[in-house]
Amino acid sequence: MKAVSVINKNFLQLSNNYLFAEIAKRVKEYKENHADEKVISLGIGDVTRPLPPAITDAMHKAVDELGVQSTFRGYGPERGYDFLREAIIEGDFKSRGVEMDASEVFVNDGAKSDTGNIGDILSADCTIGITDPAYPVYIDSNRMAGRQVEFISDACSVPDHKIDVVYLCYPNNPTGEVLTREMLTRWVEWAQQQGALLLYDAAYEAFIRDEAVPHSIYEIPGARSCAIEFHSFSKTAGFTGVRCGYTVIPKDLGELNHLWERRQCTKFNGASYIAQRGAEAVYSAEGRKQTRAIIDYYMENARLMTESLTACGYEVRGGKNAPYLWVKTPAGCDSWAFFDKLLNECSLVCTPGVGFGKQGEGYVRFTAFGEREDCIEAMKRIQALA
Amino acid sequence: MKAVSVINKNFLQLSNNYLFAEIAKRVKEYKENHADEKVISLGIGDVTRPLPPAITDAMHKAVDELGVQSTFRGYGPERGYDFLREAIIEGDFKSRGVEMDASEVFVNDGAKSDTGNIGDILSADCTIGITDPAYPVYIDSNRMAGRQVEFISDACSVPDHKIDVVYLCYPNNPTGEVLTREMLTRWVEWAQQQGALLLYDAAYEAFIRDEAVPHSIYEIPGARSCAIEFHSFSKTAGFTGVRCGYTVIPKDLGELNHLWERRQCTKFNGASYIAQRGAEAVYSAEGRKQTRAIIDYYMENARLMTESLTACGYEVRGGKNAPYLWVKTPAGCDSWAFFDKLLNECSLVCTPGVGFGKQGEGYVRFTAFGEREDCIEAMKRIQALA
Numbered sequence: 001m002k003a004v005s006v007i008n009k010n011f012l013q014l015s016n017n018y019l020f021a022e023i024a025k026r027v028k029e030y031k032e033n034h035a036d037e038k039v040i041s042l043g044i045g046d047v048t049r050p051l052p053p054a055i056t057d058a059m060h061k062a063v064d065e066l067g068v069q070s071t072f073r074g075y076g077p078e079r080g081y082d083f084l085r086e087a088i089i090e091g092d093f094k095s096r097g098v099e100m101d102a103s104e105v106f107v108n109d110g111a112k113s114d115t116g117n118i119g120d121i122l123s124a125d126c127t128i129g130i131t132d133p134a135y136p137v138y139i140d141s142n143r144m145a146g147r148q149v150e151f152i153s154d155a156c157s158v159p160d161h162k163i164d165v166v167y168l169c170y171p172n173n174p175t176g177e178v179l180t181r182e183m184l185t186r187w188v189e190w191a192q193q194q195g196a197l198l199l200y201d202a203a204y205e206a207f208i209r210d211e212a213v214p215h216s217i218y219e220i221p222g223a224r225s226c227a228i229e230f231h232s233f234s235k236t237a238g239f240t241g242v243r244c245g246y247t248v249i250p251k252d253l254g255e256l257n258h259l260w261e262r263r264q265c266t267k268f269n270g271a272s273y274i275a276q277r278g279a280e281a282v283y284s285a286e287g288r289k290q291t292r293a294i295i296d297y298y299m300e301n302a303r304l305m306t307e308s309l310t311a312c313g314y315e316v317r318g319g320k321n322a323p324y325l326w327v328k329t330p331a332g333c334d335s336w337a338f339f340d341k342l343l344n345e346c347s348l349v350c351t352p353g354v355g356f357g358k359q360g361e362g363y364v365r366f367t368a369f370g371e372r373e374d375c376i377e378a379m380k381r382i383q384a385l386a
Numbered sequence: 387m388k389a390v391s392v393i394n395k396n397f398l399q400l401s402n403n404y405l406f407a408e409i410a411k412r413v414k415e416y417k418e419n420h421a422d423e424k425v426i427s428l429g430i431g432d433v434t435r436p437l438p439p440a441i442t443d444a445m446h447k448a449v450d451e452l453g454v455q456s457t458f459r460g461y462g463p464e465r466g467y468d469f470l471r472e473a474i475i476e477g478d479f480k481s482r483g484v485e486m487d488a489s490e491v492f493v494n495d496g497a498k499s500d501t502g503n504i505g506d507i508l509s510a511d512c513t514i515g516i517t518d519p520a521y522p523v524y525i526d527s528n529r530m531a532g533r534q535v536e537f538i539s540d541a542c543s544v545p546d547h548k549i550d551v552v553y554l555c556y557p558n559n560p561t562g563e564v565l566t567r568e569m570l571t572r573w574v575e576w577a578q579q580q581g582a583l584l585l586y587d588a589a590y591e592a593f594i595r596d597e598a599v600p601h602s603i604y605e606i607p608g609a610r611s612c613a614i615e616f617h618s619f620s621k622t623a624g625f626t627g628v629r630c631g632y633t634v635i636p637k638d639l640g641e642l643n644h645l646w647e648r649r650q651c652t653k654f655n656g657a658s659y660i661a662q663r664g665a666e667a668v669y670s671a672e673g674r675k676q677t678r679a680i681i682d683y684y685m686e687n688a689r690l691m692t693e694s695l696t697a698c699g700y701e702v703r704g705g706k707n708a709p710y711l712w713v714k715t716p717a718g719c720d721s722w723a724f725f726d727k728l729l730n731e732c733s734l735v736c737t738p739g740v741g742f743g744k745q746g747e748g749y750v751r752f753t754a755f756g757e758r759e760d761c762i763e764a765m766k767r768i769q770a771l772a
Contacts, residue, residue, distance in 0.1 A: 005509070006550045007642070008510070021651075044461070048460065049458070050453050050457075051452045053453065056452065056453035060449055066442065067438075067442035072624075074627050075627065076627055109655075121397060123391070123392055123395065136652075137652055240460035241658070241659040243495070243656070256393070267499060267502030268498065269629065270627075270629070272660070274628065
C-alpha cells in the first residue's frame, strides 16, 4: 500500500522495543530452554490478588441491572456517573480537606489512557519535562505527537528555566520514592511562577504509609491553578483487568477543563457501567476495609523483600510508601546484565532500570505485587546467589 | 492560570455546541415547562433493550473469575484476548468468506474511541474526506488534530481527485442508507488507484437485511490493502454501557498495523475483561439467537415507523438495513424548526439533520431503538399533527 504518505512519521522516531515486550521475549526464550524451572516474576507491575467481595458483589449487581428492562442503562455520561464522581470527591478529596467539585473529575477506563491522551488538548510545540527514570508512556506518547522531551535528572530540585509541561509521578514508578510536602510545595510554586502545567500521576497514592506524604497534589495550596492529577483503581483496588480510573482538571486551570470535556465527548464514550459500579464500591466501608487489606498484603511483601535484599548487601530504595523496590545492581553489572543474571541463575524476572531512562542504568525494579510465597522463594534464590 | 500557552489551539476552532448537548438543553427546558407531558425520545442513537441472558451469564462468570485467586486476571493483552479475537474472526469474517488473521484485529472499549484515536497514527497534514451528512466525531476529531476536512456530497460517486483519507460509514449514520457491492467496489478501486486510505465504519452492519449488501468492506477484493474497518458491539449487542468494539487493520496496509499496535500499547491498556467475555458470548449459538431477536425488535420498530410516516406523506429514507430513518422535513421547515415543532407539539425528540452536516439541512433523524409502545405512540402523535 502507498499509505506510507499518510503515516504520522513521529512514530518512526520511537525506539523499537517497548521495554516490557523485550522482557517478555527474553523470559519466553528462557522458559523454552528451562521447562522445569519455576520462573517467578517480580517484573511487570500487575496485581495478583483477587477482587474482594464488596467489589465483585457490586459488579454482579450492575450486570443484573443491565439484564433487566427497568434498570438497563445504555450510554453513560462521558465524564462518568455522578454516583462515582461524588464517591471520589468524598473519599479521596474532602476526607483530606481538599475542596473539589464533581465537574472537575473525569472518570476513564484507566490512568494509562488519560496520561497518554491528555496530550490531545496540549499544543504540539509545548516543551515537556519528564523525570529520569520514568514510566515510558509519558515519553512515548509525547514523542508520538512530535513533542521534544527534556529530562529532569533530579526531581528534588526544580528546573532553573521554563518548561511548559512537567510530569511528576509520586509515589514514583519505578523508584518507589515519594516527594515530601515541602518538595511538592516547591514544584507548585515553580509552576505558578513559570506559568507551567504539572501533570501529577497519583496512581500509587494508596500505598503511602507515611502520614507526612501528600496523597494528592491538591493538598498543596495553589495546585488547583497549575496541576492536573491522574488516579487509577488499578493498583488501589486490583482493577488492572477491570479498567477504571479518573483524571482531575480543576476549573482554576481555565480552558483546560472545558477542552478535556470536549475531547472526551468526542473521542470517548464513558467507562463501562460495571467497572464504575465496582469502583464506587471501593469507597464503601466494606470496600475500603477489603482493599486496604490487599494493599497491606503487598506492602508486607515489600517489607520482607527490602529486609532480605538489604541483609544480602543490596542498596534498596522505595518499598516504604510504594509497591516498588529500586535496587542497585552489583558492581560491574549493568541493568540488563543483572536482569539476565537473575533470570538465568535464579529463574527470577525483574525490570531493568535503564528501561525507564538513562539514569535508571545500574538499577533494577522489583514489584511487591506477587504472592507471598513467591516473594519469599525469590529472596531465598537471591540469598543463594550472594 | 497562564496555561493558555500550552493549549492545543485547534480546539478553539471547533463549533461551540456539540449537537447532542444542544438537543439535551432544549429538551431539558421543554420538560421543565411541561412536567405533565411524556416526552418520547427518538433522538440519540442509544439502545434500550436489556442485555440477553447469554451475555449477562458470561459477564457474571467473568466477575466470579476475578474474585478467585486461581482465576484472577490482571492486565490483559492491549490488543484484546485471543478468545475474543478468534471469535470475531470466525463469526464476522470467515463465516462470510473473508480471510483475516487475529493479529489484524484490535479489541477496544468502543468504536467511538478508535474512530477518534486512529488519527494518532496519521500525519497531521493528511487531507480528510468525510461524507456530508456524517457522524460528527469524524469531523471534530480531525479538526482537533489541525487537519483540513473536505466534504463529499455524494458517496455514490467517487471523488475526481486525491484525498488521503476518506471516512465511509455504512449502513450510514445518520441517513440509514447502504452502499451496494458495486458502489463499494468503486470506492476500493478509487482508493487503490489514488493510494488513499479508507476508514470504514461498520458499526451498524448487524442491521443489514438485504443479502446483496456487504457487511464488511473486506468482502470487496483489494480492500485489505486500502481500508481500516471499525466494528462495535454497542448496537449489535446492546453494549453502549458495557463498552466493547474492535478495529481491523490488515497487514496489507504495511506499517499501519504495527503503528496502531504501538499506539495501543502506549495509550491503552486493553478493554475490560468482563466486557470482553460478554462480547465473546455474542458469538455463541445462544448469544447469536438472542442478540438477533433484539435487532429484529428494533427493525420491526423501523418498519412500523417507516410505514406510518410514509402514510402521513413524509419522505423517508433508511430504516430498511439500519436502525435510522432519515425523514425530509415539511416544506418551509428547516431541521431545527421541525425539531422544535415535534418537541413542542408532540413531546417528541428527534435529531436535526443539519447537526450532521450542511447537506443534512431539511432532514431529521429518527432512531428505531425505542420501546415498541413508544414508537407507536410517537407515530400517533405525528399523525395527529398532520
